[in-house]
Amino acid sequence: MPRTRIDQKSAAPWWADAVIYQVYIRSFADGNGDGIGDIAGLRARLPYLQELGVDALWINPWYPSPMADGGYDVADYRAIEPAFGTLAEAEELIAEAHTFGMRVVLDIVPNHTSDQHRWFREALTAAPGSPERERYVFRDGRGTDGDQPPNDWRSRFGGPAWTRIAEPDGSPGQWYLHLFASQQPDLNWANREVRDEFESILRFWFDRGVDGFRIDVAHGLVKDPALPDLDIPADALFEHERHREDHPHWDQDGVHEIYQEWRKIADSYAGDRVFVAEAHVREDRLARYLRPDELHTAFNFPYLKCSWEPKAMREVIDRGVTSLAEVGAPPTWVLSNHDVPRHVTRYGRHDTSTHEHDTAGGGTDLELGTRRARAAALLTLALPGGAYVYQGEELGLWEVEDLPEEVLADPTWERSGHTVRGRDGCRVPLPWSGLDGPFGFGPKGTKPWLPQPAEWKSLTAQSQSGIPWSMLELYRSALRLRREQPGFGAGTLRWLTTPEGVLAFERSPVLRCAVNFSGEPYPLPKNWGVLLASERLTNGHLPPDTTVWLWGGGALAGRA
The missing domain is CATH 3.20.20.80 (Glycosidases)
Known part of the structure; x- marks a missing residue:
């Protein structure tokens, strides 16, 4: 429902x-x-x-x-x-x-x-100082012929934050500000x-x-x-x-x-x-x-x-x-x-x-x-x-x-002179089902805009659904418990005293979370039940690089 x-x-x-x-x-x-x-x-x-x-x-x-x-x-x-x-x-x-x-x-x-927005196209055909240009940040350049940018600001994607335009008559013209790609002219919010x-x-x-x-x-x-x-x-x-x-x-x-x-x-x-x-x-x-x-x-x-x-x-x-x-x-x-x-x-x-x-x-x-x-x-x-x-x-x-260079689409790749690959690696299309590409991202035979690793066949939503200890089922369980347990969500937390390398906090009198950052197992209190753990627990101990949600009574070690 x-x-x-x-x-x-x-x-x-x-x-x-x-x-x-x-x-x-x-x-x-x-x-x-x-x-x-x-x-x-x-x-x-x-x-x-x-x-x-x-x-x-x-x-x-x-x-x-x-x-x-x-x-x-x-x-x-x-x-x-x-x-x-x-x-x-x-x-x-x-x-x-x-x-x-x-x-x-x-x-x-x-x-x-975008530089293809109607406003910017109008600005390019208008005169300096016109209402159309006032929607953006246009300035005259520095230097004898105005051939230097108005200041030394840099684009977040590399290179200068200014690009010079040609005026409607073809002559070298003003510069416009773009704190990101040159195709992204900054608006003038004083307007x-x-x-x-x-x-x-x-x-x-x-x-x-x-x-x-x-x-x-x-x-x-x-x-x-x-x-x-x-x-x-x-x-x-x-x-x-x-x-x-x-x-x-x-x-x-x-x-x-x-x-x-x-x-x-x-x-x-x-x-x-x-x-x-x-x-x-x-x-x-x-x-x-x-x-x-x-x-x-x-x-x-x-x-x-x-x-x-x-x-x-x-x-x-x-x-x-x-x-x-x-x-x-x-x-x-x-x-x-x-x-x-x-x-x-x-x-x-x-x-x-x-x-x-x-x-x-x-x-x-x-x-x-x-x-x-x-x-x-x-x-x-x-x-x-x-x-x-x-x-x-x-x-x-x-x-x-390891995406092939020819598919890289992030503007950082071009503006860095092909030295910084950019953000495409975190934007690869999702794997949904099947053992071969496109892994259910689209109909069979679809070629995704970025290639998916063959190894993702073990990470599809289909292959993980219903499988205990899969990442997908961990998230499903965590989100279900978060809805069901009134101690989660809005509110406060109270830190608990723990050995070095372990963090633990209380969300309510009966709800706690412990994270073991250390290289050694951490013994959990016997009078607390386990709601959910990110890894299998071993003999009542929290393994390294593992988080557990606890419920019940008692205390981990007292409050900090």
Whole structure:
């Protein structure tokens, strides 16, 4: 039967402790056999997602796009990419997901558009200083002939963040800002027309039953109008961003006024509509985005990037919980997404905190990474707040690091001069069934847009379904217990005193979680029952790299 989780929780809104499944639609399921995932494929798999036990779906951009950056270069925010389906199909999907008890969250991309967006095409044919150009960030170049970029800002995908255009008469013209690919011109959020347009886009989708939005680059919309130089070497770009307090194009104070207006729109609709921020900001500044009159939730990226080490993990969990408590917002935990290496691979590396896609020195131990991924799943789902599951993590998929160069589509590959392979390895189409490709991703004979490893035949949803100790059944059990046990979800945690290398916390007087990061088995208390464990227990001991959920009475070792 469809779930109605919102009715089971009397006080907290649904998003406060929801488990949301991320659908990278291009790689989820192909309904028509063209090798590209689509709405038809997603609709056919709704029963699978309901059985998995998730509360909502977050769908990556499904708008018309030239796909210069996997759909994050949007050409029309009120339509559907033809390769994915039609607007009518999208509306049917939203309604159908609701009948299965699942809500739908869309991606919105407000920092930039595609260079094929109507607005940008109009800007290219208009004059400098025109209303059409004022929608974007156009500037004259530096130097005698204006042949140098307006400043030294760098693109996140490599190279300068500025591209010079030819004016309508063919002469060298102004430069436009693009903090990402050159096909993604940045919008000018100081322009009222831009603000009005996105408020209209929000209403367009809310009117069609969408339950919320994940906001891409939520921290990047407002730029310092002076456009000052960064004055840093290119190889220090990311480190600089993490520490600078007055960054000229990230985390400017003006973004909060925008989100206050967006919150008013969301609150005007029934049903607890939600915003989740992709905000790569310092931890001490994240809560500012989640004040009661702004956004609702934000991804906890420090947790995603944390090393598999107890001290670091406890510290990042503590910071994630306490920093948001100041504004009454729940934490939102995530292990993988479409931008970072799958955590089976990350946890099998020598450096478990790296979030770079290229293989780290020493290679990857997938057996170890899988064991830790299972433990991390139970740890994540036991924490207070909400959680996200990236498609395929419930199958134990790893990062595909040997894709042929000719299929690589991530803009990082080109802009780095073919030195950084980019994010395609975590976006390979899912294996659903069968012993040969396309493993049920599409009809027999379908050639997926990225090739699947032959080894994934043992990781298909079909091969794992009903199999004890499979990754899929671990997730199904964990999500079922999370719904059934009132101690999980929203609330607090209390740490328990344990030996070095073990973390344990209490979620309620009768519900606890313990994680063994050490190399030695940890003895569990005899007066506590086992709800679920990521690995088989041995003689009442918790093995290394294993998590267990406990219920009953007594205490592990007293409180810290």
